[in-house]
Amino acid sequence: xxxxxxxxxxxxxxxxxxxxxxxxxxxxxxxxxxxxxxxxxxxxxxxxxxxxxxxxxxxxxxxxxxxxxxxxxxxxxxxxxxxxxxxxxxxxxxxxxxxxxxxxxxxxxxxxxxxxxxxxxxxxxxxxxxxxxxxxxxxxxxxxxxxxxxxxxxxxxxxxxxxxxxxxxxxxxxxxxxxxxxxxxxxxxxxxxxxxxxxxxxxxxxxxxxxxxxxxxxxxxxxxxxxxxxxxxxxxxxxxxxxxxxxxxxxxxxxxxxxxxxxxxxxxxxxxxxxxxxxxxxxxxxxxxxxxxxxxxxxxxxxxxxxxxxxxxxxxxxxxxxxxxxxxxxxxxxxxxxxxxxxxxxxxxxxxxxxxxxxxxxxxxxxxxxxxxxxxxxxxxxxxxxxxxxxxxxxxxxxxxxxxxxxxxxxxxxxxxxxxxxxxxxxxxxxxxxxxxxxxxxxxxxx
Ligand SMILES: Nc1nc2c(ncn2[C@@H]2O[C@H](COP(=O)(O)OP(=O)(O)OP(=O)(O)O)[C@@H](O)[C@H]2O)c(=O)[nH]1
Ligand SMILES: [Mg+2]
Numbered sequence: 001x002x003x004x005x006x007x008x009x010x011x012x013x014x015x016x017x018x019x020x021x022x023x024x025x026x027x028x029x030x031x032x033x034x035x036x037x038x039x040x041x042x043x044x045x046x047x048x049x050x051x052x053x054x055x056x057x058x059x060x061x062x063x064x065x066x067x068x069x070x071x072x073x074x075x076x077x078x079x080x081x082x083x084x085x086x087x088x089x090x091x092x093x094x095x096x097x098x099x100x101x102x103x104x105x106x107x108x109x110x111x112x113x114x115x116x117x118x119x120x121x122x123x124x125x126x127x128x129x130x131x132x133x134x135x136x137x138x139x140x141x142x143x144x145x146x147x148x149x150x151x152x153x154x155x156x157x158x159x160x161x162x163x164x165x166x167x168x169x170x171x172x173x174x175x176x177x178x179x180x181x182x183x184x185x186x187x188x189x190x191x192x193x194x195x196x197x198x199x200x201x202x203x204x205x206x207x208x209x210x211x212x213x214x215x216x217x218x219x220x221x222x223x224x225x226x227x228x229x230x231x232x233x234x235x236x237x238x239x240x241x242x243x244x245x246x247x248x249x250x251x252x253x254x255x256x257x258x259x260x261x262x263x264x265x266x267x268x269x270x271x272x273x274x275x276x277x278x279x280x281x282x283x284x285x286x287x288x289x290x291x292x293x294x295x296x297x298x299x300x301x302x303x304x305x306x307x308x309x310x311x312x313x314x315x316x317x318x319x320x321x322x323x324x325x326x327x328x329x330x331x332x333x334x335x336x337x338x339x340x341x342x343x344x345x346x347x348x349x350x351x352x353x354x355x356x357x358x359x360x361x362x363x364x365x366x367x368x369x370x371x372x373x374x375x376x377x378x379x380x381x382x383x384x385x386x387x388x389x390x391x392x393x394x395x396x397x398x399x400x401x402x403x404x405x406x407x408x409x410x411x412x413x414x415x416x417x418x419x420x421x422x423x424x425x426x427x428x429x430x431x432x433x434x435x436x437x438x439x440x441x442x443x444x445x446x447x
Contacts, residue, residue: 010037010038011037011038011039011074011075012038012041012071012072012073012075013033013038013039013040013073013075013077014040014042014043014044014068014071014075014076015029015030015033015040015043015044015076015077015078015079016045016046016056016060016064016076016077016078017029017043017044017045017046017079017080018045018046018047018055018056018060018080019045020048021047022047023045023047024046024047026043026045026079028079029077029079029103030043031198032107033077033106035110036106037113038077041072041073042071042073044060044063044067052086053085053086053089054093055078055082055086056090061090062093064076064090064093065094065095068094068095068098069095073098074097074098074099075098075101076090076098076099076100076101077100077101077103078090078100078101078102078103079103081103082100082102083135083138084135084138085138087100087102104131108124108127108128112124112128118172122168126162126165129158129161129162130162133158133159133162136154136158183266186412186435187411187431187432187434188265188266188432189263189266189296189387189388189432190266190295190296190297191258191265191295191296191297191298191299191383192267192268192270192295192298192299193205193267193268193269193270193298193299193301194270194292194298194300194301194318195272195273195300195301195302195303195318196272196273196302196303196314196318197273198272199272199301199302199303199337200301200338200370200371201269201301202254202269203370203371204299204301204335204337204370204379205254205267205269207370207373207376208256208258208260208267208376208379208380209258209267210256210257210259254268255267255269256269260380260383260384260387261380261381262413262415263384263387263414263430263432264411264412265383265387268295270292273314273317273318273321292322292325292327293325293326293327295327296331296386296387297331297332297333297386297387298322298331298332298333299332299333299335299379299383300319300332300333300334300335301335301337302314302315302318302335302336302354304337304338304339304347304350304367305337305338305339305341308349308350308353311353312353312357315334315354315357319358329358329363330362330363330386331386332363333366333379333382333383334354334363334365334366335366335368335370335379336350336351336354336365336366336368337368337369338369338370338371339374340369340371340372340374347367350367351365366379388432388433389430389431389432390430390432390436390437391416391428391429391430391436392429392436392439392440393427393428394409394427394428394439394443395424395426396424396425396426396427396443396446397424397447398423398424398425402425402446405439405442405443405446406418406425406427408439408442409429409431409439412431412432412435412439413430413436413439414429414430414431415427415428415429416429416430
């Protein structure tokens with residue numbers, strides 16, 4: 001897969017971007033191209049009006065073709081979504097053999113390379129076909145369009161494959177879902193870590209998790225509930241080990257066990273959001289959003305070292321996207337990360353910007369440096385505060401069955417006190433309401 005390509009084999013790629021404002025930003029698209037295993041050999045940018053036929057103006061198209069020839073590049077990646085006509089016109093204007101990709105197609109390629117499990121592979125194929133279908137219809141001539149209902153026509157075949165993939169995915173049990181369902185019944189709270197790509201989500205998960213990963217304890221848990229994608233042969237996916245910033249390090253959701261205030265928690269890392277991509281693409285592949293919707297608490301990680309306007313936009317978009325999944329602000333712990341890169345004044349400024357969006361004291365964002373371990377205790381406390389909690393006092397006869405129940409309480413809740421007074425045991429614990437209720441009923445049965 002592309003991530004394992006060695007330096008010498010790297011594809012040479014020119015990135016191209018157009019925007020109304022100057023300077024034209026290419027840092028993110030460069031990072032995406034590098035994540036796909038390519039070397040960025042040049043960038044060509046255009047500010048100002050577009051040409052709808054070729055996306056760029058004529059001068060830029062000529063410059064792009066020249067740059068490709070000079071740098072001996074194999075690919076051009078355009079930082080936007082191209083329509084089929086634009087794609088064709090641009091590719092035709094490039095030296096022979098040059099491939100033109102848009103941002104959407106590049107991300108699909110990244111997902112294809114990262115899909116480890118059978119489920120993920122099917123999901124990414126579905127995402128690609130959904131992307132291709134309208135393009136196929138648009139580029140089809142009339143004769144072809146008349147045949148869309150006929151077996152054997154390209155449009156019919158793609159539709160048919162989409163139908164079949166949707167059905168297959170519906171039927172395919174999701175091991176991660178089943179695993180989580182079981183764990184929830186056993187008293188685990190579910191915490192999802194969400195946010196833009198490169199915000200520091202995986203690094204945070206690593207810091208919050210207990211030493212043992214689920215993969216170590218549950219070998220049969222399924223491909224999604226592991227520390228690494230099953231076919232990970234590339235560089236370490238461990239965010240803490242990464243030297244520079246990388247995008248889309250995490251291409252499958254990963255779940256680990258953590259203990260917060262004595263409560264067992266399952267923390268799930270998710271695929272990052274990225275700007276200018278329909279969220280359904282990422283969703284169809286990674287179920288990032290449904291993970292967030294199903295969680296008790298969502299930790300939203302935002303890169304506070306981004307320039308002010310990007311920071312503000314990303315915070316807004318993240319909260320909005322979570323809102324569409326029914327995750328209200330009071331279920332979210334907002335962590336403003338990478339403050340080690342900021343001066344005191346800049347930190348204050350970021351806090352002020354965030355407070356405009358999240359004014360209530362209960363949802364106040366926390367400035368953190370996951371790398372340096374700053375304020376992680378506050379993040380843990382904030383998560384625990386938001387977990388559904390019930391407190392119970394259980395009185396048990398001092399017998400063997402009662403001891404088994406005490407040990408179950410220790411496993412599944414936070415035990416505040418246990419008092420033995422000869423014939424009785426009194427236990428005070430806090431935990432998930434359903435779990436506490438089950439303990440209470442078990443205690444009653446022992447009376
Ligand atoms: N300076 C600084 N860098 C950090 C901090 N936290 C994470 N990073 C770096 O940011 C980069 C991205 O971190 P990840 O944890 O991989 O980010 P992610 O959100 O999981 O990214 P994706 O998986 O791509 O969505 C890595 O190089 C981390 O070392 C921090 O507190 N300060
Ligand atoms: Mg990650």
